[in-house]
Structure formats: C-alpha cells, structure tokens
Amino acid sequence: MSTQNTSTTATDSGSDRIIELRDAEVTFEMDRGTSRVLDNVDLDVNRGEILGVVGESGSGKSMLAMSMLDSVDDPGILSGDVTYYPQNDDPVDVLNLSDEKLRQLRWEHISMVFQGAMSSFNPTMGIREHFVETLKAHDADVEEGMDRAHELLSDLYLDPERVLDSYAHELSGGMRQRALIALSVILEPNLLVMDEPTAALDLLMQRSILTLLSKLKEKYDLTMVFITHDLSLVAELADRMAVMYAFELVEKGPTDRILYNAAHPYTRSLLNATPNLDAPLSEMRPIPGSAPDPVNVPEGCSYNPRCPLADQECIASDPEYLEVNDVHDVACFHWEEAEAQIPMNVGRSDTGDAATDGGADVSGPDRPDDASDAGGEDR
Amino acid sequence: MSSQDPLISLDDIEVHFEEDSGFLDFSEPEVVKAVDGVDLDIYDNDVIALVGESGCGKTTLGKTTIGLQRPTGGSIKYKGQDIWDAKDGKGDVEIPYKDIRRRLQIIHQDPGSSLNPNRRVRQILESPLKRWQGQMSSGDRRREVLSMLERVDMTPPEDYAGRYPHQLSGGEKQRVALIRALLMDPDLILADEAVSALDVSLRVEMMDLMLELQDNFDTSFVFVSHDLSNARYLAAHSGGRIGVMYLGQLVEIGPAEEIINNPQHPYTKVLRWATPDLDPANDGGQPPVRKLDIPDPKNPPSGCRFHTRCPEARDVCAEEVPDEYEAGDMHKVKCFRQIDDHDYWSSQEISDEADGEQLFSAGD
Numbered sequence: 031m032s033t034q035n036t037s038t039t040a041t042d043s044g045s046d047r048i049i050e051l052r053d054a055e056v057t058f059e060m061d062r063g064t065s066r067v068l069d070n071v072d073l074d075v076n077r078g079e080i081l082g083v084v085g086e087s088g089s090g091k092s093m094l095a096m097s098m099l100d101s102v103d104d105p106g107i108l109s110g111d112v113t114y115y116p117q118n119d120d121p122v123d124v125l126n127l128s129d130e131k132l133r134q135l136r137w138e139h140i141s142m143v144f145q146g147a148m149s150s151f152n153p154t155m156g157i158r159e160h161f162v163e164t165l166k167a168h169d170a171d172v173e174e175g176m177d178r179a180h181e182l183l184s185d186l187y188l189d190p191e192r193v194l195d196s197y198a199h200e201l202s203g204g205m206r207q208r209a210l211i212a213l214s215v216i217l218e219p220n221l222l223v224m225d226e227p228t229a230a231l232d233l234l235m236q237r238s239i240l241t242l243l244s245k246l247k248e249k250y251d252l253t254m255v256f257i258t259h260d261l262s263l264v265a266e267l268a269d270r271m272a273v274m275y276a277f278e279l280v281e282k283g284p285t286d287r288i289l290y291n292a293a294h295p296y297t298r299s300l301l302n303a304t305p306n307l308d309a310p311l312s313e314m315r316p317i318p319g320s321a322p323d324p325v326n327v328p329e330g331c332s333y334n335p336r337c338p339l340a341d342q343e344c345i346a347s348d349p350e351y352l353e354v355n356d357v358h359d360v361a362c363f364h365w366e367e368a369e370a371q372i373p374m375n376v377g378r379s380d381t382g383d384a385a386t387d388g389g390a391d392v393s394g395p396d397r398p399d400d401a402s403d404a405g406g407e408d409r
Numbered sequence: 410m411s412s413q414d415p416l417i418s419l420d421d422i423e424v425h426f427e428e429d430s431g432f433l434d435f436s437e438p439e440v441v442k443a444v445d446g447v448d449l450d451i452y453d454n455d456v457i458a459l460v461g462e463s464g465c466g467k468t469t470l471g472k473t474t475i476g477l478q479r480p481t482g483g484s485i486k487y488k489g490q491d492i493w494d495a496k497d498g499k500g501d502v503e504i505p506y507k508d509i510r511r512r513l514q515i516i517h518q519d520p521g522s523s524l525n526p527n528r529r530v531r532q533i534l535e536s537p538l539k540r541w542q543g544q545m546s547s548g549d550r551r552r553e554v555l556s557m558l559e560r561v562d563m564t565p566p567e568d569y570a571g572r573y574p575h576q577l578s579g580g581e582k583q584r585v586a587l588i589r590a591l592l593m594d595p596d597l598i599l600a601d602e603a604v605s606a607l608d609v610s611l612r613v614e615m616m617d618l619m620l621e622l623q624d625n626f627d628t629s630f631v632f633v634s635h636d637l638s639n640a641r642y643l644a645a646h647s648g649g650r651i652g653v654m655y656l657g658q659l660v661e662i663g664p665a666e667e668i669i670n671n672p673q674h675p676y677t678k679v680l681r682w683a684t685p686d687l688d689p690a691n692d693g694g695q696p697p698v699r700k701l702d703i704p705d706p707k708n709p710p711s712g713c714r715f716h717t718r719c720p721e722a723r724d725v726c727a728e729e730v731p732d733e734y735e736a737g738d739m740h741k742v743k744c745f746r747q748i749d750d751h752d753y754w755s756s757q758e759i760s761d762e763a764d765g766e767q768l769f770s771a772g773d
Contacts, residue, residue, distance in 0.1 A: 262685035307669055
C-alpha cells in the first residue's frame with residue numbers, strides 16, 4: 031500500500047489538511063489524582079487519506095477519536111486546538127462551536143462509527159427509521175437520502191430492503207456493523223472516524239469490511255481515520271499510520287515506513303509481538319512489562335521502563351518529535367539505534383531493503399490500487 | 410502423537426438445538442444444527458486448535474469434547490468410557506463421571522466473569538485443592554498456590570494471592586483461570602478464545618505460557634479461536650493440529666504448518682486470506698468467497714455446506730455430501746477436489762451472477 035502524495039502537497043502549509051489537532055489533552059479528575067488520558071497530541075489528517083491509529087487497550091486511542099468531534103464525556107476536560115478544514119470554506123475551530131453548529135458538524139461533516147453496533151442502534155426502532163430520523167434531524171431530503179441509503183447498503187453487500195425492514199437484533203453482527211457504516215455516511219460526510227469498527231467480528235468479516243471500506247472511500251471521496259488495537263489489520267488499508275503508547279502518539283509516518291523502518295522501540299517490539307502467519311514462529315516476542323496507569327505515567331519518556339534503549343536522558347525528559355524524514359516523525363531520543371538494537375522478524379527484513387533506500391520509494395505511487403504493482407518486486 | 414489409544418474419542422457427534430418458536434406457535438420447532446457428524450480423536454499431550462467464523466459451532470464442539478455439552482447424537486468416550494453413560498449410570502461404568510468431570514477443564518473467553526469477584530485469588534485457587542485433595546494440609550495448599558502464581562510470573566505471589574479479581578489486569582485474570590484449571594490436574598483443557606480479548610503484545614506471552622504449562626503438566630489442549638495466526642502459533646509450537654469448522658462440520662484437519670502452508674479446502678483458503686499479514690504490498694485482493702454472510706445454520710445448504718459461498722463450487726457440490734478424504738499424513742479434508750476422478754471435475758460450475766459474484770467484481 032502506498033503513501034500519501036508526500037512530495038508536494040503535504041508540505042504546502044495545511045492546504046490539503048482536513049483536520050488538525052494541536053496539544054490535544056484530555057484529563058479526568060479522580061480521587062487518586064489527575065488522570066491524563068490524552069497527552070499533548072499533535073496530529074494532521076490529510077484530505078483523502080486513510081489514517082490508521084494503532085494503540086493497545088487503555089492507550090487513549092478512543093479519546094483521540096472523541097476529541098476530533100469534541101465529544102469527550104463529562105467529567106473529562108478536553109483542551110488544546112482542533113481545527114477542521116472544509117473543502118472550500120473557512121477553517122472551523124471545533125472546540126469553540128455553539129451546540130447547534132457542533133450538532134451540524136457531526137454527521138454532516140465528520141461522522142463516527144463505534145465498536146458495538148448493537149448499542150448504536152435503538153433496539154425498538156427499525157433500521158429504516160434510523161436512516162429516516164437521521165435525515166430529518168439534519169434537514170436533508172428524505173427521499174433522496176433513502177435512495178442513497180439503498181445504494182450504500184448494496185455497496186456494502188447487503189440486501190437493502192431486507193436490512194431496512196429489520197430491527198438491529200435480527201441482523202448478524204457483521205450485517206449490523208455494515209448497516210451502521212452505511213448510516214454513518216448517509217449525510218455524505220467528508221471525514222469518517224472509526225473506533226474499532228470491526229473488533230467484535232470474526233476475522234473474515236473484519237477483512238471483508240476493510241475491503242469494502244477502501245471501495246467506499248474511493249466512491250464517496252471520504253477521508254478515514256481507522257482506530258484499532260490490531261496493527262496487522264490496518265496495515266493493508268491505511269496510507270499512513272500513527273502509533274499510540276500511554277496516551278501519546280509516539281510515531282507517525284507512511285504505512286510502509288512504519289512496517290519496514292519503524293523508528294520507535296515500542297513500534298518495533300509491537301511488530302515483533304504480532305502473531306503473523308509468515309514470520310518464523312521463534313521470532314515472535316512479547317513486550318515485557320505492561321502499559322502504565324493514566325494516573326501514574328512514568329517520568330520522561332513513558333515507555334522508558336519497558337524500553338531496552340532507555341538511559342538517563344529518557345528518564346529525565348520527555349522526547350519531542352524528531353524527524354526521521356519529512357514524512358516520518360518519532361518521539362524517541364535513540365531512534366537511530368533502534369534498528370540495530372531491536373531487529374525485526376526475519377519475515378519482513380528481506381522486503382525492507384527496498385524501502386530503506388529512503389524518500390524516493392516512500393513518495394512512490396499515489397493510489398492504494400497501485401500497490402500491487404509496487405509490491406510485485408517483493409513477492 | 411502416536412498410535413496409542415485416544416484420550417477423548419468423538420464418533421459422529423451431533424449437537425442440535427431446538428429453538429423455541431414462541432407461545433401459541435404450534436409449527437415445527439426450528440433446529441439449529443450447531444455440530445453435525447464430527448469424528449475426532451484427541452490423544453495425550455495433544456493440542457488441537459479449532460478455527461472458524463462465529464456461529465460455525467467451534468465452541469459447541471469444544472464444550473462437547475470436555476463433556477460440558479451433551480450431544481444429541483453420536484458418542485464421546487473418555488479413555489474408552491462413554492461420558493454420558495457414566496453420567497446416567499448406564500451399563501458398566503468403569504470411570505465415574507465425577508472423575509471424568511475433574512479431568513476435563515475449561516478456560517473461558519472472559520476470565521473476568523468466570524472468577525468470583527467476592528473472593529481473593531488465594532481462596533479462588535485453594536478451593537479446587539480443598540475439594541480434590543482433601544488430605545493436603547492448609548500450609549501445603551497455601552504453598553502450592555503461591556508456587557503456581559510464581560510459575561506464571563505473578564510475583565510477588567503473596568501480593569497477588571491477596572488480591573480480588575478486579576485488582577488484576579485482563580492477562581492476570583486469564584492466568585488465574587489457567588492455574589485454577591491446572592490445579593485440578595486435568596488431562597484436557599478447553600481454552601475458548603482465551604487470548605482473543607488480550608492486546609496483541611500480550612497474546613504471544615499468554616500463548617507461550619499455555620504452551621509451557623501444557624508441556625510441563627502433560628495436559629492436552631483444545632483451543633478455540635477465530636484467528637488462524639493464534640491457532641497456528643499454539644498448534645505449531647506443540648506439534649498439534651488445526652481443525653477448520655464450517656457450519657457445524659469439520660471440513661479440514663491436519664498438522665498446523667500443513668494447514669497454513671498447504672490448505673486444501675477452499676474454505677481454509679478463505680480463512681488464510683482473512684488472516685492479515687504485515688506486508689502492505691500484499692493487499693490481499695477480493696475475499697475468495699461468493700457471498701460475505703454465513704448461511705442460516707437452521708437451514709444449512711444441501712450437499713457440501715460451503716457450496717453457496719465457495720468460489721470452486723460446481724453443481725455436484727449442491728447435490729452430494731463430500732466424504733472425508735486423505736490429503737496427507739494426518740491431514741483430512743471434506744472436498745471433492747481431492748479426488749482426481751470425481752464427478753466434480755465434469756460437473757457444471759455454479760454461477761450466480763445475480764448476486765454474489767457480480768457484487769464482488771463490481772468496481773474493479
């Protein structure tokens with residue numbers, strides 16, 4: 031899979047950005063102290079890309095998703111800046127919108143799909159009513175909208191009439207989740223944020239939904255943020271990836287950079303820990319230790335207690351983002367040593383050579399569809 | 410594995426559930442065929458990973474192998490003793506049901522709900538010892554529990570022994586459940602999606618632990634998962650087998666690496682496709698099925714049950730039920746394509762332009 035058009039547009043100051051987070055922080059006051067569940071996150075999402083956000087449970091990835099829609103639940107406090115850039119309009123300061131403007135922004139511009147489709151649907155309402163109510167609530171033309179609903183449902187390999195005439199409990203988990211995806215894009219949003227949209231499903235359905243999502247993205251010109259704990263799941267779908275650890279983004283870059291040339295020790299260890307059909311069995315290694323409690327995040331780099339490269343510097347201060355290259359950022363003082371110190375599973379290193387050559391490969395083909403060509407030499 | 414007598418032997422097992430159609434509805438009750446005609450032998454020190462989509466019957470089959478689910482047809486034997494005859498006191502019972510029950514244990518998918526929230530880890534772990542090894546002094550029991558905690562890296566063990574389940578992480582709860590099962594000195598443990606709920610980085614650790622304990626305690630494992638890479642990890646490390654289930658039937662079974670690298674059944678190939686790898690150049694392409702959704706198990710398709718989704722299906726697949734054919738050493742598959750001179754090869758391909766196939770090719 032390819033990277034975003036990095037060479038020209040990405041560097042043009044914000045012209046192709048769709049949403050931008052600066053210093054986004056979410057805190058909860060608790061008896062035990064302040065719980066910081068999102069810590070100083072800077073993130074740009076480019077128009078037309080699929081961004082995969084990978085983090086383990088309790089790493090703050092759902093908070094990141096909710097921050098984009100200013101929908102952090104009370105008593106959580108969100109601070110920082112979230113700016114949404116509509117296609118041909120002035121930038122929107124998401125955190126300072128009136129309730130009514132925010133209501134319009136959600137679903138019409140930025141839409142979200144959560145993990146449990148069962149709890150997203152009202153059990154006493156038919157699926158059709160959900161579509162109709164949503165269209166009405168946003169003053170959209172119902173008839174036109176329902177035509178779109180039919181098309182979306184069949185794009186997702188569902189029988190539109192059968193699904194619309196059902197209640198949520200009458201559908202299988204996979205059908206329900208697809209119906210929810212159709213509902214989330216019924217108002218033709220520009221940005222679709224998905225938080226573990228396939229986690230409760232079995233692998234075949236997860237993979238099939240990903241295939242459908244990449245088609246949906248092309249057809250409806252969507253930008254997608256796909257949040258998951260499963261790195262291997264988004265590896266094929268995402269143009270770019272961002273890796274979360276302990277409420278911070280520790281590494282961001284094009285997918286093939288992250289997979290072949292990960293710079294953060296955590297990313298490299300996570301890749302090595304991921305069960306994989308192609309890697310030799312003996313090469314899979316768990317990461318020792320466990321992720322920190324949000325009330326008690328280690329001083330300095332929050333990964334330092336588990337990191338084989340950690341030294342005094344890592345305990346004393348928290349690393350800022352360092353540039354690996356102009357599209358690849360990492361929050362680690364010692365990223366240059368990571369490659370030698372934490373070797374990757376053999377399965378991937380032989381294909382890694384092509385990408386090591388640097389920028390030229392990274393800014394290669396623009397469209398994910400071209401990936402098969404690019405990959406030809408690897409196989 | 411050897412030619413020894415099996416520990417557990419399933420013969421033509423059938424588990425059918427009747428679904429209540431509701432009050433004042435006198436029509437025939439609908440029957441869900443969760444498991445249908447499965448033969449399976451499990452040996453000492455054996456590891457079997459059952460994989461398949463949700464609703465394929467893998468958990469029901471797993472529960473049947475440990476005598477938790479009574480089959481509606483066929484027989485299940487533990488060391489030659491029919492488990493349900495023992496339970497019912499039918500015939501000459503050589504091994505009492507109580508002993509069988511103890512030797513066949515389970516670890517659930519959600520360890521949180523299988524541990525009593527009001528009891529400390531020590532109490533949870535001592536109760537099986539009290540029940541089964543009454544002669545043990547309380548000091549010995551205590552030491553046994555602490556040494557087991559230490560063995561699974563829950564150190565300091567005194568600290569963990571004093572905790573309540575809610576004070577443990579998901580991985581730690583799973584370890585406590587694993588120890589509790591092992592303290593019964595079982596011959597076979599069913600691990601039902603025991604690692605699926607864990608984070609990726611913890612899965613390998615938990616699986617390594619299960620493998621280590623399996624080896625040290627000479628226990629057999631039946632591992633149920635929808636994830637082929639977890640199944641492969643466990644089965645390949647222990648020299649075990651992977652069994653692939655589809656709509657209540659075991660469609661392919663064989664040594665782990667054989668199933669991963671040389672899958673024969675088209676459905677196994679589908680599962681192989683569905684297992685993500687970390688190579689972004691390999692974009693996987695279209696799902697190799699004609700339809701995305703699994704058919705209703707109340708009304709499974711005729712012939713080979715996979716024929717409605719199978720990309721290789723021909724007319725004969727809708728009419729005849731495939732037998733189990735040998736595909737290699739310990740490797741069996743239920744597909745006509747195994748037989749070179751089968752009618753399958755001269756049969757008409759099934760095409761359904763009206764729905765599945767057309768949908769999948771649209772847009773490319």
